[in-house]
Amino acid sequence: MTIGNLLKEAIKYLKDNNVEDPSFEAGLLLSHIIGKDQSYIYAHPDYVLNDQSVEKYRSYIKRRGRHEPFSYIIGECGFWDLTFFVDRHVLIPREETELLAQSALWALGKSPAYFNRSIPRLPEKEAYRVLDVGTGSGCLAVSIAKYCDSAFVDALDISGDAIAVARKNSGRYNVENRINFIIADFLNNFHNTEKYDLVVSNPPYIPENDIPFLADSVKKYEPHIALAAGKDGLVFYHALADRSSSLLFDHGMIIVECGFDQGQKVKEIFSERDMETVILKDLAGIERIVAARRQ
Numbered sequence: 693m694t695i696g697n698l699l700k701e702a703i704k705y706l707k708d709n710n711v712e713d714p715s716f717e718a719g720l721l722l723s724h725i726i727g728k729d730q731s732y733i734y735a736h737p738d739y740v741l742n743d744q745s746v747e748k749y750r751s752y753i754k755r756r757g758r759h760e761p762f763s764y765i766i767g768e769c770g771f772w773d774l775t776f777f778v779d780r781h782v783l784i785p786r787e788e789t790e791l792l793a794q795s796a797l798w799a800l801g802k803s804p805a806y807f808n809r810s811i812p813r814l815p816e817k818e819a820y821r822v823l824d825v826g827t828g829s830g831c832l833a834v835s836i837a838k839y840c841d842s843a844f845v846d847a848l849d850i851s852g853d854a855i856a857v858a859r860k861n862s863g864r865y866n867v868e869n870r871i872n873f874i875i876a877d878f879l880n881n882f883h884n885t886e887k888y889d890l891v892v893s894n895p896p897y898i899p900e901n902d903i904p905f906l907a908d909s910v911k912k913y914e915p916h917i918a919l920a921a922g923k924d925g926l927v928f929y930h931a932l933a934d935r936s937s938s939l940l941f942d943h944g945m946i947i948v949e950c951g952f953d954q955g956q957k958v959k960e961i962f963s964e965r966d967m968e969t970v971i972l973k974d975l976a977g978i979e980r981i982v983a984a985r986r987q
């Protein structure tokens with residue numbers, strides 16, 4: 693079958709199943725299957741695909757037609773300039789979380805490109821202890837370990853299946869020797885014996901009652917446990933602030949991501965603990981990251 697005919701068939705199927713931008717989506721999946729960019733596909737409509745690839749493409753299109761996210765279908769997702777394995781046990785890393793990774797590296801004394809925000813830095817040290825609460829795919833833990841040789845990271849998640857994905861990603865970037873994986877419930881059974889210089893977290897932060905209003909691709913496919921956080925979505929920020937003095941060395945920092953309307957509330961939660969706080973906005977101008985330093 694030629695890719696021209698196959699594309700026509702796929703676009704119609706996606707359109708009939710109310711997938712937004714069906715031409716783009718059909719082209720993206722096809723370019724993944726044949727390992728060439730989209731311009732190649734449109735320039736070579738007569739290219740003939742073997743039966744095995746046609747079958748694989750049709751199965752991908754069926755899944756996309758059910759609104760399964762592209763990243764779960766291909767099993768990977770770009771994050772910053774890295775690529776992470778993902779499956780349905782982990783949240784698909786989001787663009788706004790890249791700002792959290794960059795903020796963490798800045799705090800650790802690195803200077804990520806294009807990051808020129810005013811947040812404090814940690815006192816200089818030969819080795820930094822970092823905790824990532826709710827590591828999921830490991831996108832934060834692995835990026836931090838990859839770009840900061842002096843970071844030793846504890847990556848914690850309640851889900852053993854998520855930890856398996858994070859571990860695989862640490863192997864992909866050869867940082868498994870500087871990441872210690874912990875399966876624990878941060879809210880109930882994580883008892884740290886050591887302190888940290890830096891705690892990062894993109895915790896679940898969506899109020900339970902808002903979950904039904906999320907897009908199908910999110911609420912039907914991404915893990916509920918990665919999204920929902922009680923009545924007001926703030927439970928993890930309270931837990932982090934309550935435990936800040938046992939978690940952090942003096943002058944240690946907590947840097948978190950929060951929901952589109954939570955920035956001021958999260959800032960207050962940490963300020964109430966006498967922590968010095970800074971809010972950073974994401975590219976859409978949303979107050980997305982709160983950095984809080986222990987005095």
Ligand SMILES: C[S@@+](CC[C@H](N)C(=O)[O-])C[C@H]1O[C@@H](n2cnc3c(N)ncnc32)[C@H](O)[C@@H]1O
Pocket residue numbers: 782783784785786789825826827828829830831832848849850851854876877878879880894895896897917918919
């Ligand atoms: C929003 S996801 C963030 C994943 C990843 N850090 C990222 O930024 O893409 C939140 C993660 O917290 C984990 N989680 C949920 N409840 C938890 C708990 N009580 N203790 C530890 N981890 C938890 C979920 O399994 C999920 O992997």
